[in-house]
Amino acid sequence: MTYRRQISISSPMMQRWSKKKNHFPLLAFLFSVFIVASILYNERNIQQIHENNEQQQASITQESVLTSVSPTISGKEKKRRAIEGIDRFTTCESTRKYSGRKIERVDRTPDSEQRRGGLEGCDISSGKWVFDNASYPLYNESDCPYMSDQLACRKHGRTNLGYQNWRWQPHNCNLKRWNVTKMWEKLRGKRLMFVGDSLNRGQWISMVCLLQSVIPADKRSMSPNAPLTIFRAEEYNATVEFYWAPLLVESNSDDPVNHRLEDRIILPDSVLKHASQWESADILVFNTYLWWRQGPVKLLWSSEEHGVCEELDGLGAMELAMEAWADWVASKVNPLEKRVLFVTMSPTHLWSREWEPGSEGNCYNETTPIDMEGYWGTGSDLPTMQMVEKVVGKLSSKVSVLNITQLSEYRKDGHPSIYRKFWETLSPQQLSNPASFSDCIHWCLPGVPDVWNELLFHFL
Ligand SMILES: *[C@@H]1O[C@H](CO)[C@@H](O)[C@H](O)[C@H]1NC(C)=O
Ligand SMILES: *[C@@H]1O[C@H](CO)[C@@H](O)[C@H](O)[C@H]1NC(C)=O
Ligand SMILES: *[C@@H]1O[C@H](CO)[C@@H](O)[C@H](O)[C@H]1NC(C)=O
Ligand SMILES: *[C@@H]1O[C@H](CO)[C@@H](O)[C@H](O)[C@H]1NC(C)=O
Ligand SMILES: *[C@@H]1O[C@H](CO)[C@@H](O)[C@H](O)[C@H]1NC(C)=O
Numbered sequence: 001m002t003y004r005r006q007i008s009i010s011s012p013m014m015q016r017w018s019k020k021k022n023h024f025p026l027l028a029f030l031f032s033v034f035i036v037a038s039i040l041y042n043e044r045n046i047q048q049i050h051e052n053n054e055q056q057q058a059s060i061t062q063e064s065v066l067t068s069v070s071p072t073i074s075g076k077e078k079k080r081r082a083i084e085g086i087d088r089f090t091t092c093e094s095t096r097k098y099s100g101r102k103i104e105r106v107d108r109t110p111d112s113e114q115r116r117g118g119l120e121g122c123d124i125s126s127g128k129w130v131f132d133n134a135s136y137p138l139y140n141e142s143d144c145p146y147m148s149d150q151l152a153c154r155k156h157g158r159t160n161l162g163y164q165n166w167r168w169q170p171h172n173c174n175l176k177r178w179n180v181t182k183m184w185e186k187l188r189g190k191r192l193m194f195v196g197d198s199l200n201r202g203q204w205i206s207m208v209c210l211l212q213s214v215i216p217a218d219k220r221s222m223s224p225n226a227p228l229t230i231f232r233a234e235e236y237n238a239t240v241e242f243y244w245a246p247l248l249v250e251s252n253s254d255d256p257v258n259h260r261l262e263d264r265i266i267l268p269d270s271v272l273k274h275a276s277q278w279e280s281a282d283i284l285v286f287n288t289y290l291w292w293r294q295g296p297v298k299l300l301w302s303s304e305e306h307g308v309c310e311e312l313d314g315l316g317a318m319e320l321a322m323e324a325w326a327d328w329v330a331s332k333v334n335p336l337e338k339r340v341l342f343v344t345m346s347p348t349h350l351w352s353r354e355w356e357p358g359s360e361g362n363c364y365n366e367t368t369p370i371d372m373e374g375y376w377g378t379g380s381d382l383p384t385m386q387m388v389e390k391v392v393g394k395l396s397s398k399v400s401v402l403n404i405t406q407l408s409e410y411r412k413d414g415h416p417s418i419y420r421k422f423w424e425t426l427s428p429q430q431l432s433n434p435a436s437f438s439d440c441i442h443w444c445l446p447g448v449p450d451v452w453n454e455l456l457f458h459f460l
């Protein structure tokens with residue numbers, strides 16, 4: 001059976017995009033997508049994922065990719081049996097097309113009780129950004145000792161600081177006002193854990209920065225950077241943790257520092273090793289998305305003993321991983337004891353022509369949000385959203401969705417662009433064209449992720 005990626009050709013968004021594409025057939029931008037290895041103090045290893053039009057095109061006609069890509073196996077690296085675990089040196093002995101194999105499902109009957117949180121009938125993800133420099137930012141960049149150099153835009157030279165001053169205003173109701181004392185009361189005696197990729201790590205740093213100011217310096221601590229990084233507040237006996245699992249299931253990208261981006265291999269039916277890290281947390285905030293957007297993924301089933309991988313497009317592989325995760329949630333989460341939230345796609349702003357037709361840049365130099373209601377760019381993949389909705393919908397009483405996609409779509413001004421630390425040396429050629437190395441994926445702090453955390457606060 002051949003796996004077909006579900007792209008609805010009739011979707012207006014896809015049509016709009018395909019049309020635009022034809023206007024730029026020779027577009028030769030090579031955008032660097034930075035997904036960064038480690039945070040806090042000793043970040044060194046930065047890896048780049050190159051995304052370009054060709055690649056996007058390729059993932060759209062992924063069937064041809066599936067049949068034309070041949071695996072490259074490094075002769076030096078000996079494969080390991082899946083059963084022994086996976087690391088960044090794991091390779092596939094050989095690769096074949098995806099067989100259509102699925103995860104065996106735990107029975108999940110859809111629940112009528114939708115856990116939307118907040119006010120009945122109010123969709124807090126529909127609204128607008130309001131300039132509010134009286135209440136925002138909620139903290140100062142330089143006051144947060146746990147700030148990441150990847151996100152500290154002011155420190156790295158950004159002078160237009162308007163991105164810090166926007167409040168999210170839902171159309172039909174108000175968000176609960178952020179109150180740090182109340183948040184700590186909710187967290188007393190609990191473990192709040194963020195699990196996912198560098199976007200989720202940004203949200204975790206935002207949460208730590210939002211929370212840390214009221215805890216005296218000698219009553220708080222941060223563990224060293226590791227797969228699991230832990231912020232502790234003694235007087236509340238509470239922790240705010242981040243666990244690196246960019247693909248949710250086990251993969252060869254699980255080393256938080258030296259993670260591998262090329263030739264990604266996942267164990268699609270294995271979340272248990274990761275789950276042993278997160279299962280005792282009281283509040284879990286998951287995300288996963290961008291790591292699935294970098295072309296095909298190799299699958300190594302845990303029963304496979306000969307290192308034979310199957311290859312599948314990113315969306316299909318993400319669905320398998322989400323199903324494995326959903327099985328864990330369905331079988332292990334008692335909603336009376338544990339809160340589980342899933343954060344939807346964080347949009348990227350790699351092509352300014354999407355919000356300003358005719359322009360050729362990206363998020364670099366953007367200083368104001370997009371004010372077109374319902375704006376949706378190609379950084380947010382609709383088929384992915386539909387898949388997430390389907391998987392999470394079946395867990396509705398156990399998982400709340402933090403639907404940050406639409407509100408973040410408006411915030412083309414919120415990315416670091418060139419105002420962050422870059423770990424590799426930038427060439428004179430790059431420096432002469434700042435857009436070429438701009439980070440239009442992560443978000444400056446204080447900024448957009450603070451609002452994601454206000455949504456989280458609203459939901460708790
Ligand atoms: C807020 O913005 C207004 C208009 O841009 C400006 O006049 C005012 O000084 C600002 N207030 C603060 C506290 O920055
Ligand atoms: C940020 O710093 C400014 C000046 O240093 C101060 O006036 C303001 O109250 C601080 N804001 C917060 C949220 O701490
Ligand atoms: C925050 O919550 C605490 C306790 O719940 C309350 O006493 C305090 O007034 C609130 N602060 C603000 C600024 O609303
Ligand atoms: C602190 O919280 C943990 C759970 O995170 C709990 O097991 C422990 O009993 C708590 N300790 C105190 C002193 O409340
Ligand atoms: C950035 O914006 C400024 C002010 O709007 C403008 O003068 C400058 O040319 C822009 N730079 C680029 C590279 O677009």
Ligand SMILES: *[C@@H]1O[C@H](CO)[C@@H](O)[C@H](O)[C@H]1NC(C)=O
Binds near residue numbers: 125385392401405406
């Ligand atoms: C998130 O909100 C958008 C509209 O803003 C909606 O299209 C999408 O289905 C929602 N996603 C989920 C998983 O609920």
